[in-house]
Amino acid sequence: MLKLTDVHAGYGATPILFGVSLEVRAGEAVALLGRNGMGKTTLLKTAIGFLAPWRGAIEFEGVDLTRRAPHEIARLGVGFVPENRRIFPGLTVRENLELGLSAAADRSAAVRRRRLDEVFHHFPRLAERIEQPGKTLSGGEQQMLAIARVMMAGARLILMDEPTQGLAPGLIRHIRDMIAELKRLGVTVLLVEQNARVALAVCDRGYIMEKGSIVFAASSHELRESPVTREKLGV
Amino acid sequence: MSRALTWRAVLVWAALAALPALPFMSKFYLLLAFDALLFGAIAMSLDLLMGYTGLVSFGHAAFFGLGAYATAVLLERGIVSLWVCLLFAVLVVGLYALVVSYFSTARRGIYFALLTLIFAEVVYTFFRYTQTFGGSDGIQGLPAPSLAPGFAIDTPLRNYYLVLVYLGLAYLVCRILVTAHFGRVLVAIRENEDRARFLGYNVQRYKMAVCMISALITGLGGALYPGRSAFATPDLMLWTVSGELIIMVMIGGLGTLVGPVIGGAFFVLLQEKVSSYVDWYFIVIGLVLIFIVLFMPRGLLGIRGLLGGRRWRATA
Known part of the structure; x- marks a missing residue:
């Protein structure tokens, strides 16, 4: 579904990614693990079009993404949940959700109602806060909103950047369950995490990134057992 | 919109419509009221750009001046139909705004402001030094435009009602835009452009659209100006005019629509009153503005909040 081949990218003259290749197949949940500053977020930004790769190919369902603008990539069905729960603080929960619908092919009132119902089924807490400005939500609720927003768009592939960062254990469990639920609904997930335990609990397989390259790829089971994981991530 | 708000709107419009009936409303005051409402609009x-989208245009004087010149050029040649003048202004301002907005919205932040300023300065310089359009004197001694054959907008009273209608229509357009989905996207862009982009919005297209709408409303306002003043001069497009417009929005209250109308009217009246007493009126105005910015960061409209009234929501 998403395929990166030998991707090189960076900021200005500073290279960050050194020939990254990875693949996410339809229906999978894949973890991208690694310590801080290893290029995980840069990889996501390159995939969604915020950063043009210097070299290499990025394909989504056979469509070349390397020269496409972020809004075009979103409309192809790629959703992005940025780190630190980046919602629109001044807009209400409803407005945040309805903005998410723009990437959807069908934006009719019927679709909007159905998607809102689905989202509220998964996140009843958001339904209670529907008319509240985004900034009045707690960290966990904002994370739910950021995830719900890409669900509104009907994204088929969701890229998540550190969704559990800074959340309390109870909320981390909730987010983890939500990712599992997305997977059950048939959504493909690429999950960037520092918290390997959470990521490997929901993902089928994973990659470990170090200094801009993929250094290890294996199934979640292998990753859990492997000494390499401990060595590279310190868990 | 709540019932109370609708009633308040009706009251405000009724009061504005009845204003000329006040005993002290001489021709002079009617023209002053014209200016107040025109610059308010x-x-x-x-405010669509500054308050909602977070784009500060330093070149709105060019849209205003081009609208004024469009009317002036036609009036000078004996084409006095107001409708033709307005249509011509829409064409001229629209074409110019298309170019400006295309290039300006390709850049963010300070570059947007700078590009709008540079474009406006080019337009100013062109009219300032082109003798076809009267150079620095502009186009003077224009006849009044007419609404229909035999119905010229030739009195301050008629001009006043014309600008009142213009303000009303402009307000309706702006209010509908900001309450629609379009307005939500503008606020999303203001809050975080990148987020809007990865949600699937073609941000530049939205920015261009709001620039064009704002420019056209401003240009139409400019097109009404020669009917009141009988002239169009390059001074209308001076960059200080763009600066004054920004100040009007700031003192009125960003992102409220109503605030900037009050801000514009307040600025025009303050300038007129103070300048009739002292030559160094800009110092007085400056002090008043500093006071407002420091102590009323939400603008004049924010006073309502201080008095315990309903707080105006910056995004609605």
């Missing part, structure tokens, strides 16, 4: 159109 233009500041409101700038």
Whole structure:
């Protein structure tokens, strides 16, 4: 579904990614693990079009993404949940959700109602806060909103950047369950995490990134057992 | 919109419509009221950019001046139909705004402001030094435009009602835009452009659209100006005019639409009153503005909040 081949990218003259290749197949949940500053977020930004790769190919369902603008990539069905729960603080929960619908092919009132119902089924807490400005939500609720927003768009592939960062254990469990639920609904997930335990609990397989390259790829089971994981991530 | 708000709107419009009936409303005051409402409406159109989208245009004077010149050129040649003048202004301002907005919205932040300023300065310089359009004197001694054959807008009273209708229509357009989905996207862009982009919005297209709408409202306001003043001069497009428009929005209250109308009217009246007493009126105005910015960061409209009234929501 998403395929990166030998991707090189960076900021200005500073290279960050050194020939990254990875693949996410339809229906999978894949973890991208690694310590801080290893290029995980840069990889996501390159995939969604915020950063043009210097070299290499990025394909989504056979469509070349390397020269496409972020809004075009979103409309192809790629959703992005940025780190630190980046919602629109001044807009209400409803407005945040309805903005998410723009990437959807069908934006009719019927679709909007159905998607809102689905989202509220998964996140009843958001339904209670529907008319509240985004900034009045707690960290966990904002994370739910950021995830719900890409669900509104009907994204088929969701890229998540550190969704559990800074959340309390109870909320981390909730987010983890939500990712599992997305997977059950048939959504493909690429999950960037520092918290390997959470990521490997929901993902089928994973990659470990170090200094801009993929250094290890294996199934979640292998990753859990492997000494390499401990060595590279310190868990 | 709540019932109370609708009633308040009706009251405000009724009061504005009845204003000329006041005993002290001489021709002079009617023209002053014209200016107050005209610049109020233009500041409101700038608020679409500044308050809602987070784009500060330093070149709105060019849209205003081009609208004025469009009318002036036609009036000078004996084409006095107001409708033709307005149509011509829409064409001229629209074409110019298309170019400006295309290039300006390709850049963010300070570059947007700078590009709008540079474009406006080019337009100013062109009219300032082109003798076809009267050079620095502009186009003077224009006849009044007419609404229909035999019905010229030739009195301050008629001009006043014309600008009142213009303000009303401009307000409706702006209010509908900001309450629609379009307005939500503008606020999303203001809050975080990148987020809007990865949600699937073609941000530049939205920015161009709101720039064009704001420019056209401002240009139409400019097109009404020669009917009141009988002239169009390059001074209308001076960069200080763009600066004054920004100040009007700031003192009125960003992102409220109504605020900038009050800000514009307040600025025009303050300038007139103070300048009739002292030559160094800009110092007085400056002090008043500093006071407002420091102590009323939400603008004049924010006073309502201080008095315990309903707080105006910056995004609605």
